[in-house]
Structure formats: structure tokens, C-alpha cells
Amino acid sequence: MKSIKAVNLTKAYGKLLAVDHISFEVEKGEIFGFLGPNGAGKTTTTRMLTGISKPTEGTAEIMGYDIQEQSVEAKELMGIVPDISNVYTDLSAWGNLIFTARLYDVPKVEREKRAKELLQLFGLFDRRKESVQGFSRGMKRRLCIAMALMNKSSILFLDEPTSGLDVQSVLTIRNLVRKLNEDGLTIFLTTHNMEEANQMCDRVAIINNGKIAAIDTPEKLKKTIKKLQFIEVSFVGAANNVTAELEKLQGVTEVAKHGDKYRLNTENPPKVLSAIWEYASANNLEMHTVNTLGPSLEDVFVKLTGIMPEMKRKGSKRGKKIGL
Amino acid sequence: MLFVVGIKRILKDIRVAWAIGEKDIRIYYAKPASLMFGILFPFSMFLSFVIGRNIPIDQAIPVLVAQSIFFASSSIGPVTIPLEKRIRTFDRFLSAPVSLSTVLLGKTIAGFIYGIGVSIIPIIVGVIFFQSIVTDFIALAVGLGLSALGFAAMGIMFASIPGQGPGQVMMPLNFVRIPLLFISGVFIPVQDLPVWGQILSMFSPLTHSIELVRGGLGGQNFFGPLFNVAVLTFYLGLFLFVGIRFHIINQKKE
Numbered sequence: 001m002k003s004i005k006a007v008n009l010t011k012a013y014g015k016l017l018a019v020d021h022i023s024f025e026v027e028k029g030e031i032f033g034f035l036g037p038n039g040a041g042k043t044t045t046t047r048m049l050t051g052i053s054k055p056t057e058g059t060a061e062i063m064g065y066d067i068q069e070q071s072v073e074a075k076e077l078m079g080i081v082p083d084i085s086n087v088y089t090d091l092s093a094w095g096n097l098i099f100t101a102r103l104y105d106v107p108k109v110e111r112e113k114r115a116k117e118l119l120q121l122f123g124l125f126d127r128r129k130e131s132v133q134g135f136s137r138g139m140k141r142r143l144c145i146a147m148a149l150m151n152k153s154s155i156l157f158l159d160e161p162t163s164g165l166d167v168q169s170v171l172t173i174r175n176l177v178r179k180l181n182e183d184g185l186t187i188f189l190t191t192h193n194m195e196e197a198n199q200m201c202d203r204v205a206i207i208n209n210g211k212i213a214a215i216d217t218p219e220k221l222k223k224t225i226k227k228l229q230f231i232e233v234s235f236v237g238a239a240n241n242v243t244a245e246l247e248k249l250q251g252v253t254e255v256a257k258h259g260d261k262y263r264l265n266t267e268n269p270p271k272v273l274s275a276i277w278e279y280a281s282a283n284n285l286e287m288h289t290v291n292t293l294g295p296s297l298e299d300v301f302v303k304l305t306g307i308m309p310e311m312k313r314k315g316s317k318r319g320k321k322i323g324l
Numbered sequence: 325m326l327f328v329v330g331i332k333r334i335l336k337d338i339r340v341a342w343a344i345g346e347k348d349i350r351i352y353y354a355k356p357a358s359l360m361f362g363i364l365f366p367f368s369m370f371l372s373f374v375i376g377r378n379i380p381i382d383q384a385i386p387v388l389v390a391q392s393i394f395f396a397s398s399s400i401g402p403v404t405i406p407l408e409k410r411i412r413t414f415d416r417f418l419s420a421p422v423s424l425s426t427v428l429l430g431k432t433i434a435g436f437i438y439g440i441g442v443s444i445i446p447i448i449v450g451v452i453f454f455q456s457i458v459t460d461f462i463a464l465a466v467g468l469g470l471s472a473l474g475f476a477a478m479g480i481m482f483a484s485i486p487g488q489g490p491g492q493v494m495m496p497l498n499f500v501r502i503p504l505l506f507i508s509g510v511f512i513p514v515q516d517l518p519v520w521g522q523i524l525s526m527f528s529p530l531t532h533s534i535e536l537v538r539g540g541l542g543g544q545n546f547f548g549p550l551f552n553v554a555v556l557t558f559y560l561g562l563f564l565f566v567g568i569r570f571h572i573i574n575q576k577k578e
Binding site for chain 1: 344347351411413418419420421
């Protein structure tokens with residue numbers, strides 16, 4: 001049985017088709033990434049899968065239960081962490097967890113035991129009696145995830161779980177999510193963060209303009225654009241015209257400046273490496289670092305969605321326009 | 325077997341509705357919007373009505389009780405629902421394994437208890453300090469109970485109006501609540517209204533709240549308690565039905 005099965009899922013707001021007949025399946029125990037630019041239909045899809053929003057067309061099943069026809073059974077099996085931490089700031093962490101359990105009609109003894117376990121797991125036990133008002137963003141996020149687990153869900157929907165958090169909170173949450181997945185929980189992870197998806201997901205779906213552009217493992221997706229290979233080089237005290245000079249090297253298709261580094265796109269890295277070496281020697285430039293890079297999940301995303309990240313846009317002002 | 329499953333389901337829904345109501349009591353009763361629209365507003369209107377006029381206390385207390393229950397009960401839904409929608413805690417209910425009717429029942433419970441709690445204060449004050457006497461406890465209890473439920477449901481119905489905060493719901497709600505005061509025998513007893521005014525007041529649920537409370541506290545009842553109960557029950561059903569339908573329609577648009 002699939003954990004999630006979406007068939008021809010569609011959502012229209014008037015004439016606007018926010019989600020356009022998408023179909024996909026999520027296996028049990030999988031971390032499934034759902035990537036896409038803003039307005040692509042990620043949150044709308046999640047809201048339909050979780051029963052918050054009604055599809056205009058198509059069906060969604062959670063562990064074999066139709067979310068519209070058998071909504072109570074389906075909702076009992078899922079936990080939801082939306083893109084904002086929708087916790088009750090007037091209640092304590094304990095109060096939030098107990099209220100969530102009562103919404104799922106978890107018996108008193110069980111809910112108190114579960115709340116204690118989760119507060120300990122999420123490092124909030126010592127502050128369980130405090131009002132959530134005074135919690136940091138990371139603590140609220142952790143509490144929000146803990147609330148989604150109060151009903152011992154089999155599937156956890158996470159919408160941008162680490163967005164806007166400090167590095168420590170991000171790492172803590174990623175580790176917790178990994179641990180939960182190791183314990184058998186299926187995770188449906190909606191994110192903008194390519195690196196997060198790359199590191200955490202078994203498979204990813206890329207959605208653009210309401211349609212699924214690709215579904216596969218991160219590595220297989222990267223292989224689809226094998227031609228995207230880069231050499232990243234930085235020089236000590238480089239002159240202003242280096243970008244233009246590097247563009248002239250044979251085998252280089254484009255150059256983008258990324259901070260103090262130059263990223264050269266090529267289909268033949270060994271040949272370009274030699275050319276860079278010769279160029280540096282001829283111009284008396286000392287190389288600080290040299291790296292060869294394969295295509296990233298971000299590159300796949302850019303290729304499939306046509307969305308150009310801000311950094312690349314800035315970089316391309318000095319180099320050639322990136323045409324993927 | 326099916327009967328047992330049905331009973332279990334109903335009991336579960338009641339437990340969940342109570343959990344929602346109890347949470348609202350803890351979070352929203354002391355919020356400025358609840359205090360202002362639910363307590364300050366009716367008390368201010370009452371004071372503006374009695375100050376400078378020589379109104380006997382036996383006439384004033386029922387007016388204050390009915391006005392309090394009317395404003396207090398109908399204010400909780402319009403405070404909690406838009407606020408919860410704004411901070412997206414309302415999504416928690418939509419993604420939980422409960423029906424929207426159960427969620428709205430929980431909200432109605434919160435409005436009901438608020439209305440009863442606020443309106444019982446003037447009764448206690450009247451009995452202790454002004455020699456008010458409860459002459460018909462059943463009429464008073466039924467009047468308070470039905471009014472609190474009905475007006476809480478009325479608040480839930482208005483809370484289906486899409487908006488980003490309680491203010492956007494309170495405005496149309498007050499557009500209805502304040503004119504009702506003038507046709508419900510609050511400022512002028514029903515028997516003193518012209519015939520067309522008496523006919524008009526018959527359609528106002530507030531008229532029947534005041535009538536039952538007045539009857540319970542030894543005052544005159546123009547329409548009769550049975551008719552009052554029938555009209556209030558009708559409005560309770562109507563507000564619940566329309567409120568739930570509107571919220572379901574709104575959810576479909578999500």
C-alpha cells in the first residue's frame with residue numbers, strides 16, 4: 001500500500017489552475033521532497049492532500065483512505081506542520097500538545113505520556129510550563145512538529161520546516177526528521193531549499209506552474225543534466241577583467257562570478273583545467289582554490305522550472321547569460 | 325452494532341467539541357476584543373439607557389441580563405474564528421479527524437458559557453443588593469440557556485464572513501445587533517410599542533430572551549413563555565444550520 005497516492009489532483013480558483021492534474025505516489029517510509037518556486041502549487045497540493053482544501057478534480061489517498069470520502073480515517077494517520085508555526089502562543093508547550101491530542105481524542109493517560117516523550121525528544125521538556133509566547137522561532141517550530149506527532153501519525157507533512165531558522169535549529173530539526181524517518185515515519189517534505197531536499201529526500205518531485213515537471217531520486221535527476229559540469233576557481237588578487245578573460249578560454253561555455261570565485265561551465269573539465277593553469281601562469285595569477293563541480297539539484301530545478309536564482313542572475317551580469 | 329458505533333462517534337465529537345470550547349475559554353475570554361464587544365459594549369449601552377431616567381430596578385435588571393447575554397454570547401465566535409483563521413490555527417481543526425460541525429459546536433459552547441457567565445452577574449447583583457426575586461426559575465433558566473446558545477450560534481454564523489480579523493466580522497454583526505435593541509422591547513416594553521412595533525418585535529430573538537428573563541424575575545410577559553421558547557428554539561436551529569452551511573461553503577472555496 002502506498003502512503004500517499006494522488007491521481008489527477010486538480011485545484012482551480014475561477015479560471016486560474018493552481019494545480020493541474022498531478023499524479024504521484026509516495027512509498028511507505030520514504031522522505032519525499034516536493035520542490036517548486038513560489039506559486040507553483042506546492043502548498044495548494046499539500047492542503048488538498050491533508051483535507052484542508054477540497055480538490056476541484058481528482059483524488060488523494062492516505063494509506064488507502066480517500067481524503068474526501070474517508071476523511072476521518074485518513075486524517076487520523078497524518079500529522080501536519082504548515083509553513084508557519086501555528087501554535088497557540090497563549091498556551092504552554094504542554095497545553096499545546098495536550099490540546100492537539102484532545103483534538104484527536106487520545107485518552108488522558110496516553111496523551112500525557114506521549115506529550116512527555118515528545119517534549120523530551122524535542123528538547124522542550126524543561127520549558128513545558130512556559131507560555132509559548134516567549135519561545136524562539138526554532139523552539140516554536142520544534143513544538144509544531146511535536147504537535148503533529150501527538151496522534152502517532154504514520155505520515156508527516158512538513159511545509160518548509162527549516163525556513164527562516166538559525167543554523168543550529170535547522171540542524172536540530174533535520175536530525176529529528178531523519179530520526180523520525182528511521183523509526184518508520186513517511187515524510188512529505190515541501191521545501192524551497194535544494195540542499196535540504198538533496199540531503200534528506202529519497203525522491204523528489206519538482207512542480208512548476210501547477211504541473212509535475214519531474215519525479216525521481218536526487219541523483220538520477222542530476223544525471224539528466226550531465227552536461228552541466230563546472231570548474232570553480234578563485235585567484236589571489238584577481239583583476240576586474242578576469243571574467244571576460246576566462247570566457248575566452250577554449251571549452252568554456254559560460255562564466256559566472258560567485259563571491260570571490262569564478263564558476264566556469266564546461267563539457268570538458270580536464271581541458272579547461274589545463275587552460276586555466278596556462279592562463280594563470282601567463283598572467284602571473286596565483287590560484288587560491290580549484291574545484292570541479294557536478295550538477296546540483298538546484299541546477300536541475302533551474303533547468304526544469306526556468307527559474308533563475310538571485311545569485312546566478314547577479315553572477316550572469318558579469319559573465320554570459322545563463323541559458324539552460 | 326451500528327448503533328454502538330454511532331454513539332461512540334457522537335461521544336467522541338462531544339469530547340472534541342468540549343476540548344475546543346475549553347481551549348477558547350482559556351485563550352479568548354480575556355482578549356480585548358471579547359471584553360470590549362462582549363462586556364463593555366452592553367454595559368455601556370445599559371448605562372446610557374438608565375442614567376438620568378427613573379427606571380425601576382425590576383425593569384432594569386432583565387434588560388441588563390438580556391443585553392449581556394445577547395452581546396457576550398454572540399461575540400465569542402466572531403473573535404475566535406477570524407483570529408484563528410488569521411494565525412492559521414483554524415487549519416488544525418480542518419486537518420483533524422473531526423467534522424466542521426464539531427468544531428463549530430465547540431465554538432458555540434465557548435460563546436454559550438461566556439454569555440451565561442456574564443449575564444448571571446447582574447442577576448446575582450440584583451438578588452443580593454436590590455431585592456430582585458427569581459419568581460420563575462424554569463423560565464429564567466430556559467431563557468438564559470436558549471438565548472446563550474442561540475446568540476452564540478448567531479455569532480458563529482456571522483464569523484463565516486471572510487475577513488482578516490474580528491473587526492471585519494463585528495462591523496456587520498453590530499449592524500444587526502444594534503437595530504435589534506430598538507425593536508426588542510429593550511428600551512420600551514413590548515406592550516407599550518405600537519401594533520406594528522409589536523409585530524416587528526415578535527420576529528426578533530432578543531424580544532423573547534428579554535420576555536423570558538423578565539418573566540423569570542417577576543415581570544410581565546407579553547407573548548407568553550411557550551411562544552418565547554418556540555421562537556428561540558427556531559432561531560437556534562436556523563443560526564446553527566445557516567452558520568454550518570456558510571462555513572462549509574467557505575471551506576470549499578479554500
